[in-house]
Amino acid sequence: MVHEFLKKTPLKLLMNSPVISVLETDDFSVVKEKFDLHGIRHLPVVNEPGNLVGLISQRDLFRIHSPRKLEDGSWYYDKQLLDGFILKNVMLKEVFTLHPESTLEEAVKAFVQFKYGCIPIIDRYDIPVGIVTNEDVLRYLLKK
16 A cells, blocks of 8 residues: 555655756855755756756765854854865766656655665756655655
8 A cells, every 4th residue: 555655656746846956166165055045955966057967965065074163152164165175076976866757666765775865856858856855755754
């Protein structure tokens, strides 16, 4: 019964859309700004025409450059230091993707097998049209 539900549910029903993304030519500090502004942990990286070329996560940001803790307890990233990194060189380039008509079953299998934090959803032109996180899947299942 659950297996049938997973097989029949298209990702377009639970994906986050529109997608917040970053250009591969953006300064690296833009990644941090978008994470903070939108309260997200994953950003698809696109080229000028909008095609998916990579992915950057909050975990990648922490690995690349650790923040400093200020006296008031808040965390601070040095913008100049962040911009010393070139997004194209530090992003994940081989990105697993699915399509809006792909099933929840396909997403769950990928999350479990590869321990992905998110899966970008692309159209037939490789343009991101949505994103699904493992949290989105759990929230969706709780509603059903």
